[in-house]
Amino acid sequence: MADEHEESERIARCRNGDHAAFELLVQAHQRMVFSIIYRMTGSVSDAEDLTQETFLRAHQQLESFRGESKFSTWLGRIAVNLSLNWRAREGRRGEIHARWAQDAIVDGGAAGELPDELSRRVQAALQRLPGVQRAALILTAYENQSHAEAARALNCNEATISWRVFAARQKLKRWLKGVS
Amino acid sequence: MAERRVVNNSELDAILRKVRVPEPAPDFWETLPRLAANRSTAPRVPCHRTTSSWLKWAWAAGAFAAVVAAIVVIPWPSHERPSDLLASAKLVDEMLALFPSRLRAIVEDEKGMRVMLSDQRDVPASPPLYVRICDGHECASLVTFSGQEVQMAGRNLTVLSDTRGGIILEGKDLLWSSAQSFLTGKHLTIVAKSLDTTSM
Numbered sequence: 265m266a267d268e269h270e271e272s273e274r275i276a277r278c279r280n281g282d283h284a285a286f287e288l289l290v291q292a293h294q295r296m297v298f299s300i301i302y303r304m305t306g307s308v309s310d311a312e313d314l315t316q317e318t319f320l321r322a323h324q325q326l327e328s329f330r331g332e333s334k335f336s337t338w339l340g341r342i343a344v345n346l347s348l349n350w351r352a353r354e355g356r357r358g359e360i361h362a363r364w365a366q367d368a369i370v371d372g373g374a375a376g377e378l379p380d381e382l383s384r385r386v387q388a389a390l391q392r393l394p395g396v397q398r399a400a401l402i403l404t405a406y407e408n409q410s411h412a413e414a415a416r417a418l419n420c421n422e423a424t425i426s427w428r429v430f431a432a433r434q435k436l437k438r439w440l441k442g443v444s
Numbered sequence: 445m446a447e448r449r450v451v452n453n454s455e456l457d458a459i460l461r462k463v464r465v466p467e468p469a470p471d472f473w474e475t476l477p478r479l480a481a482n483r484s485t486a487p488r489v490p491c492h493r494t495t496s497s498w499l500k501w502a503w504a505a506g507a508f509a510a511v512v513a514a515i516v517v518i519p520w521p522s523h524e525r526p527s528d529l530l531a532s533a534k535l536v537d538e539m540l541a542l543f544p545s546r547l548r549a550i551v552e553d554e555k556g557m558r559v560m561l562s563d564q565r566d567v568p569a570s571p572p573l574y575v576r577i578c579d580g581h582e583c584a585s586l587v588t589f590s591g592q593e594v595q596m597a598g599r600n601l602t603v604l605s606d607t608r609g610g611i612i613l614e615g616k617d618l619l620w621s622s623a624q625s626f627l628t629g630k631h632l633t634i635v636a637k638s639l640d641t642t643s644m
Contacts, residue, residue, distance in 0.1 A: 287477035288477070290476060294473060299465045308466050311468065312472055323484040383463045383465075436456055
């Protein structure tokens with residue numbers, strides 16, 4: 265992973281139309297962006313599409329990146345917001361995901377689960393959360409963003425993020441009862 | 445059977461950290477940087493339609509074809525000619541459901557019935573207006589919305605509704621109002637009404 269100085273140089277080159285610099289930025293952050301979107305959507309194919317869309321948006325909006333946050337935080341913000349909009353567009357599909365998630369939790373076993381099964385159950389539980397709670401939890405728990413950074417990403421205040429994270433964790437604790 | 449215990453905060457963190465994200469398609473990581481760089485310089489074009497979009501359009505086209513076929517093919521009883529159908533709000537409602545904000549007019553004249561659609565979703569919502577014009581030889585009917593310019597009985601007409609539910613027709617050699625019944629141009633018989641509140 266490039267250090268911050270190297271990354272700033274790449275961003276500057278990219279602003280000047282250097283394709284190679286943009287490719288390096290994509291390479292450096294693609295897995296992080298894909299992870300966020302997969303956790304938001306629960307769909308690999310949608311995560312592939314939205315990851316690409318995230319980088320296109322980032323390229324278009326690169327002038328607006330002032331370096332006040334890390335580039336990865338800024339990218340995460342685009343990814344989360346695209347995923348939230350995706351949820352709104354795919355409302356019906358979201359309902360299907362939610363039903364599937366509920367079934368998975370009800371049917372899920374308690375002990376001796378394979379890692380795949382654990383991942384499936386946790387992902388199903390994440391999908392059951394309201395989009396804004398899921399986004400807050402993903403940014404703080406998985407992307408290690410502070411509540412202040414997550415608040416900027418989701419365009420709300422810090423107290424709202426704290427409440428959303430708290431509410432999400434309470435629900436997950438109940439839903440993941442017996443999982444270890 | 446022992447009741448399952450609710451996980452605590454540190455256990456939840458541990459569980460969340462164990463979760464792995466599935467891998468995308470095998471060549472995804474290799475191709476994405478180049479693909480994103482290429483797309484970032486290409487002019488933006490509308491995304492391809494997804495299968496579900498195509499299904500939606502196929503359904504809409506099928507339903508539209510069924511409505512048109514019903515109008516054209518079914519031998520309507522004399523009291524239920526297409527003109528009468530136009531005057532009923534049901535057909536308009538169905539067409540509006542198929543083409544929201546795109547339906548400009550449904551016209552029936554000597555050439556048959558045709559639907560006029562806007563390319564964009566830019567037709568403002570207003571009560572549907574029914575207009576029938578006869579010139580002594582032929583008649584033409586249409587249902588449209590206030591502000592729409594339509595071709596009818598060989599002339600371009602703008603159909604307007606006023607605040608009291610009256611209807612005004614305006615064209616090159618024609619100015620007609622349902623409220624004042626004045627008319628310029630050659631002799632025509634005109635009937636116009638709002639399909640919400642009748643005004644003759």
